[in-house]
Amino acid sequence: MVIENILLWIAILMFLSVVSSKLSDKFAIPVLLLFLTIGMLAGSEGIGKLYFDNAQLAKSIGIVALIFIIFSGGLDTNWKDTKSVVWPGVILSTAGVLLTAIITGFFAVYILKFSFLEGMLLGSIVSSTDAAAVFSILRSKRISLKSPLKPLLEFESGSNDPMAVFLTVSFISILTLKNTSIAALIPRFFLDMGMGALIGYLMARFIVLFINRLKLYYEGLYPVIMISLVLLTYVIAVFLKGNGILAVYLTGLMLGQAEFPNKRMIVRFHDGLAWLMQIAMFVTLGLLVFPSHIVPLIGAGLLLTLILMVVARPVSVFLCLLPFKISTRKKAMIAWVGLRGSVPIILATFPFMAGISQADTIFNIVFFIVIASVLIQGTSIPIISKMLKLDAPWVNRASYPIEFEKTEGMDAELTDIIVPYNSGSAGKMIRDLNVPDKCLIMLISRNDKFIIPSGPTIIEGGDVLLVLANTEDLLAFQQALA
Numbered sequence: 001m002v003i004e005n006i007l008l009w010i011a012i013l014m015f016l017s018v019v020s021s022k023l024s025d026k027f028a029i030p031v032l033l034l035f036l037t038i039g040m041l042a043g044s045e046g047i048g049k050l051y052f053d054n055a056q057l058a059k060s061i062g063i064v065a066l067i068f069i070i071f072s073g074g075l076d077t078n079w080k081d082t083k084s085v086v087w088p089g090v091i092l093s094t095a096g097v098l099l100t101a102i103i104t105g106f107f108a109v110y111i112l113k114f115s116f117l118e119g120m121l122l123g124s125i126v127s128s129t130d131a132a133a134v135f136s137i138l139r140s141k142r143i144s145l146k147s148p149l150k151p152l153l154e155f156e157s158g159s160n161d162p163m164a165v166f167l168t169v170s171f172i173s174i175l176t177l178k179n180t181s182i183a184a185l186i187p188r189f190f191l192d193m194g195m196g197a198l199i200g201y202l203m204a205r206f207i208v209l210f211i212n213r214l215k216l217y218y219e220g221l222y223p224v225i226m227i228s229l230v231l232l233t234y235v236i237a238v239f240l241k242g243n244g245i246l247a248v249y250l251t252g253l254m255l256g257q258a259e260f261p262n263k264r265m266i267v268r269f270h271d272g273l274a275w276l277m278q279i280a281m282f283v284t285l286g287l288l289v290f291p292s293h294i295v296p297l298i299g300a301g302l303l304l305t306l307i308l309m310v311v312a313r314p315v316s317v318f319l320c321l322l323p324f325k326i327s328t329r330k331k332a333m334i335a336w337v338g339l340r341g342s343v344p345i346i347l348a349t350f351p352f353m354a355g356i357s358q359a360d361t362i363f364n365i366v367f368f369i370v371i372a373s374v375l376i377q378g379t380s381i382p383i384i385s386k387m388l389k390l391d392a393p394w395v396n397r398a399s400y401p402i403e404f405e406k407t408e409g410m411d412a413e414l415t416d417i418i419v420p421y422n423s424g425s426a427g428k429m430i431r432d433l434n435v436p437d438k439c440l441i442m443l444i445s446r447n448d449k450f451i452i453p454s455g456p457t458i459i460e461g462g463d464v465l466l467v468l469a470n471t472e473d474l475l476a477f478q479q480a481l482a
Contacts, residue, residue: 039286062346074252121150195242200250
């Protein structure tokens with residue numbers, strides 16, 4: 001195939017993937033499913049007739065994509081909202097993943113007639129969740145979830161991938177290497193997670209110091225240098241026997257709270273790069289699958305999907321959240337929104353490279369579980385959230401036509417504040433509000449339109465105020481609006 005043909009197919013697949021995302025917003029179809037479908041339609045058994053069975057290449061593309069998707073997720077995490085749910089999130093992303101893997105693995109042994117270790121491998125592969133699909137569905141329905149569900153689910157989904165990767169790689173090594181036991185996983189776990197966390201922390205500190213002193217003449221080079229540093233973080237962690245995915249996520253999380261030149265541009269760039277990586281990854285995995293190989297496994301796949309949804313995930317969630325004061329309704333919601341996403345399909349390519357005898361069955365079962373999970377759980381989330389009375393109005397945070405880059409020595413931030421619908425300030429003019437002297441309302445977003453505020457401007461419930469202030473004045477103003 002000449003280069004022009006390759007570029008043509010890349011352009012067509014990328015174009016169709018981006019355009020199809022409009023269907024996700026309009027019909028509440030998870031974008032993951034759309035990207036996979038495009039890949040399958042372009043594949044050898046689809047209308048595109050592109051034959052692709054290179055599991056090694058698919059795995060490599062998946063790992064690179066995962067690095068930037070995880071980094072972007074950490075970079076976008078709002079630590080102010082997340083810090084209150086760190087401990088339940090950490091327990092869900094470690095012990096919760098382990099419990100889910102074990103329960104699912106035991107059922108896989110009997111349903112698929114796997115050996116114990118093969119069952120545990122399958123359970124490990126499907127043990128992580130993907131909240132991105134959840135929130136894309138809620139956004140399309142213009143609803144959200146009550147606190148602390150949203151930050152908890154975002155943090156759990158962003159931080160549970162390293163555990164799934166660790167379990168998958170560990171069980172593959174037990175299956176393929178002699179004299180390797182399950183007991184050997186315990187010290188390996190602490191080395192894997194500990195070194196990954198250490199490298200992530202050190203690299204984040206280094207990156208902030210380095211970027212602040214680099215002072216590049218061309219702004220366009222900042223995203224380029226950040227790409228190299230993200231890849232370097234992953235590689236260093238892996239070379240030192242640490243978890244590279246954890247290192248990348250922690251680096252992104254810390255950089256999201258730090259201040260450095262051109263941060264806003266870098267964040268936007270990595271958001272776009274993460275979407276490009278998702279398209280590349282899902283379309284590639286869609287090309288890799290042969291739908292005819294999945295058909296004989298539909299019965300077993302559907303049974304395992306139901307077990308994962310109504311047994312493994314709920315049991316792990318309720319056990320892990322026992323020490324925390326979270327209502328039963330909220331625990332049930334957390335259990336139901338445990339959608340499987342991109343990571344399980346990527347991990348399902350690992351057994352191919354290791355020569356596992358059941359590799360083909362594992363990949364096809366995992367592929368089916370992900371699709372079934374997204375279809376069954378994903379489409380029912382808005383209904384379940386309303387039944388449990390945990391839905392909240394969706395607030396569309398506008399993209400403001402004002403750029404603000406916080407620099408060193410400036411004690412102020414540009415932040416958007418939502419005026420509650422039941423706020424005592426609703427219906428009042430700005431000049432009658434208790435606005436701190438060093439707090440400036442720059443713009444008001446209302447009904448997808450921007451209003452330039454002045455003293456007589458009346459504040460309404462649901463308004464989103466773009467405010468320039470320091471932390472102390474910002475908190476005082478938020479309290480005044482409550």
